[in-house]
Amino acid sequence: MQEIFDLIIIGAGPAGLAAGIYASRRKLKTLIFAKNIGGQAAYASQVENYPGYEAISGFDLMQKFQKQAERFGCDFKYEEVIEVKKEKNNFIIRTGSTEYKSLAIILAFGMTPRNLNVSGEKEFLGRGVAYCATCDGPLFRNKTVAVVGGGNAALESVLYLASICKKVYQIHRRDEFTGEAILVDKIKGIKNVELVLDSVVTKINGNKFVQSVEVENLKTKMKKEIALDGVFIEIGHVVNAKPVKNLVKIDENNAVIIDSDCQTNVAGCFGAGDVTNIKYKQIVISAGEGAKAALSAYKYLQRLENKESPLFDWGNK
Ligand code: NDP
Numbered sequence: 001m002q003e004i005f006d007l008i009i010i011g012a013g014p015a016g017l018a019a020g021i022y023a024s025r026r027k028l029k030t031l032i033f034a035k036n037i038g039g040q041a042a043y044a045s046q047v048e049n050y051p052g053y054e055a056i057s058g059f060d061l062m063q064k065f066q067k068q069a070e071r072f073g074c075d076f077k078y079e080e081v082i083e084v085k086k087e088k089n090n091f092i093i094r095t096g097s098t099e100y101k102s103l104a105i106i107l108a109f110g111m112t113p114r115n116l117n118v119s120g121e122k123e124f125l126g127r128g129v130a131y132c133a134t135c136d137g138p139l140f141r142n143k144t145v146a147v148v149g150g151g152n153a154a155l156e157s158v159l160y161l162a163s164i165c166k167k168v169y170q171i172h173r174r175d176e177f178t179g180e181a182i183l184v185d186k187i188k189g190i191k192n193v194e195l196v197l198d199s200v201v202t203k204i205n206g207n208k209f210v211q212s213v214e215v216e217n218l219k220t221k222m223k224k225e226i227a228l229d230g231v232f233i234e235i236g237h238v239v240n241a242k243p244v245k246n247l248v249k250i251d252e253n254n255a256v257i258i259d260s261d262c263q264t265n266v267a268g269c270f271g272a273g274d275v276t277n278i279k280y281k282q283i284v285i286s287a288g289e290g291a292k293a294a295l296s297a298y299k300y301l302q303r304l305e306n307k308e309s310p311l312f313d314w315g316n317k
Contacts, residue, residue: 007297009094010081010243011109014037014283015273017062018290019106019297020069026298031075031100033093038062039110040237040274041283043134045160050283058134061283066115081109084244086266102306104268104297107256108243108290111237111274116148120204121233128210128230133157135159136261137308142166143229146213148201150174154234155183161232162190164250169226171196171215197225204231240276251277262293268304270297 007023009016010252023030036042044058053061063212070076079095084105086092093100113131115121121129133147135154141164147157150172156179161168170187175197177184187193196215202223203214212227240253246291247263248271256271258264258278264271272293274285 001090002099002101004090005029005100005102006089006301007031007106007294008033009103009108010084010093011035011039011107012066013075013108013194013273013286014041014062014065014108014200015275015286015290016106016108016209016294017065017069018287019272020074020290021065021072021257022291023106023293023297024069024072026051026294027073027292027296028298028301030073031077031102032069032075033079033081033095035078035080035109037066040197041286044283045131045134045156048282058283065287081168084247084250086269088248089268091268104270104300106262106290106293106297107248107264107269107271107275108273108286108293109240109243109275112240113233114236114238115188115199116233116235118201118203120206122208124204124210124231127208128206129204130230130232131234133160133232135162135232136230137161140165140230144227145169145232146171146196147232147234148172149236150177150179151234151236152179152183152234153236155179157188157232158187158193159183159190162187162193164241165192167194169194169196169228171199171201171213173200173218173253174198197271201231203241203279237274237281239291240274253277257313261296262289263296266290268297268300270300 006028007030013284033050041058041061083094091105129131144167146169198219205212241254258276259270262270272289
């Protein structure tokens, strides 16, 4: 007979891993589906705002989350989830190769990089076009690159790439940044960084590899071509809700709608972290939401068995 898990968690970023820690400490038979460990957080070169660590790499922090979840008995499967359905009281989770069953699920599969949607972006992916400076930056040592975007992710990428590349252009569609002022100040003092503001990339050119980008200034309408070897697209992230769009309610940004207990509109289905409609996308917040979703799932499972934990949580019986 097919094994039925108490809880299946989809995603192994801060929310999914924290949920795994909380669920397995409640002795729930818990399985986490991971495309990779740590999600976007694993790519942060330096995390300085996770309480308890003055500075730690995102990769190391996420490895610690995973070890902790494993220590309490959480299982992992490295498969991509294609579809989630609910049949009676069971959730059916379909991956490329297999179907899994559980009584409750937590959706914690985060976000994926937003595309620029310009000619050349898809064609040169992996051949000069990249979405993660921490991962792919070292391939561009001593070369010329551009970073597109003006948020924290773009600013951090510029800082890192400027330390290993010959030259870094930062191309941003406005003359103000959404990222933190402290990062903007740092960038303005770096000699091999050139800001290309009020401008958008309209085309990425190349042969085997990227050779240049075409840029248009939105104010002056002037166009120019910048010769370079790589383009890092750091313009935020979007939710890919495809596997669950027939299961739960999503908002206009494709985010899974949850209430303050991480409950979706489907009984037994919870959401946590960047995949949900919560406002702030931070590691500490996602971890907290993951913990909350796991406690809510535990409570749901107790009720399914007509039980109620005598000590559910502080002051919350
Ligand atoms: P943000 O949403 O903060 O920034 C996205 C940037 O890309 C903006 O400058 C935006 O421009 C630009 N942009 C969006 N769409 C397009 C487009 N189609 N074409 C051109 N430019 C576009 O995303 P981030 O990934 O930078 O950050 C996400 C979250 O993660 C934030 O909350 C951030 O603070 C956090 N973060 C925190 C870090 C840390 O704490 N160390 C590190 C990295 C991220 P515009 O402003 O004009 O909309």
